Amino acid sequence: MLAVKISDVSKVYGEKKVVDGVSFEVDSGEIFALIGPNGAGKTTTIRMMMDIIKPDSGDILIMGQHLGEGSKNCIGYLPEERGLYRKLRIMDTIVYMASLKGAPVETAVARAENLLKKFGLYEHRYKKIEELSKGMGQLIQFVVTVAHDPGLIILDEPFAGLDPVNSRLLKDTIKDLRAEGKAIILSTHRMNEVQEMCDRLFMINKGQRVLYGALNDIRRQFRSNSVVVESEQALPSLSGVSGVESKNHTSILKLDGSTTPQSVLAQLVAAQVPVERFEVSLPSLDDIFVQVVKKP
Numbered sequence: 001m002l003a004v005k006i007s008d009v010s011k012v013y014g015e016k017k018v019v020d021g022v023s024f025e026v027d028s029g030e031i032f033a034l035i036g037p038n039g040a041g042k043t044t045t046i047r048m049m050m051d052i053i054k055p056d057s058g059d060i061l062i063m064g065q066h067l068g069e070g071s072k073n074c075i076g077y078l079p080e081e082r083g084l085y086r087k088l089r090i091m092d093t094i095v096y097m098a099s100l101k102g103a104p105v106e107t108a109v110a111r112a113e114n115l116l117k118k119f120g121l122y123e124h125r126y127k128k129i130e131e132l133s134k135g136m137g138q139l140i141q142f143v144v145t146v147a148h149d150p151g152l153i154i155l156d157e158p159f160a161g162l163d164p165v166n167s168r169l170l171k172d173t174i175k176d177l178r179a180e181g182k183a184i185i186l187s188t189h190r191m192n193e194v195q196e197m198c199d200r201l202f203m204i205n206k207g208q209r210v211l212y213g214a215l216n217d218i219r220r221q222f223r224s225n226s227v228v229v230e231s232e233q234a235l236p237s238l239s240g241v242s243g244v245e246s247k248n249h250t251s252i253l254k255l256d257g258s259t260t261p262q263s264v265l266a267q268l269v270a271a272q273v274p275v276e277r278f279e280v281s282l283p284s285l286d287d288i289f290v291q292v293v294k295k296p
């Protein structure tokens, strides 16, 4: 099912079109990254999906519905600016927030208890939020975000401030939610996390779309003609290779325009070089991000 369908959406502040004719779709059962440099229009786009601000033009459908109370209840939103009532107890907060979203108390409690156990926070469930550390508070806010069982989950920098163990726990939980069929939108500046977790992405720059599609297709689209070779033995001179960068038994070979990775591999085999790794190298999303943003 299409969880989000955004068609030609624009938003103007003063003279500036901060979101400019943006269209994208997010499917149930996928992790979708919404990325872009500071001030690109990500938060504005999310706020329009949440019906917090109205677009000046264009159309937004959430779970097939136009924006309204119904669509809002289908969404779990973890904003970048966190904030829970510090004096309230954890379980009371979870139940109260889920009831605002129209969820049955038993469903919310059952889901929340499961997650609290996963995060090792179950024993703290009757504590006040103010008694928790910042990272623990953040995990609680994630539980609050998903306790009402939303079909669409929007997470803005969910890993900021988490230690590596909790980060891993949260990543696994997000992947479990994908397996349950939830649509997940992840907005983050950490490209390694996007690369690790996301199926597809949308990159916005100056309010406009600059990248949209499957992560692997985008990486292939930006691939330079080079291969990575790992070998204990020094590499012989190879025809069709215009440059070699070597470090710790690993070499990046830049190939001439017409040379294929297969022809390089064939030469290595013919020369009986013991190859431990041979890989057509793909650029990291971090490199692609910088390249796209720098483009004049």
Ligand SMILES: Nc1ncnc2c1ncn2[C@@H]1O[C@H](COP(=O)(O)OP(=O)(O)OP(=O)(O)O)[C@@H](O)[C@H]1O
Binding pocket: 013, 018, 036, 037, 038, 039, 040, 041, 042, 043, 044, 045
């Ligand atoms: N309420 C507002 N009034 C006027 N301009 C705004 C308002 N909110 C956002 N903007 C402008 O809209 C542009 C996009 O902002 P937005 O917060 O959507 O960017 P972002 O991609 O989320 O950035 P960041 O990665 O820094 O969070 C920026 O130029 C910002 O100054």
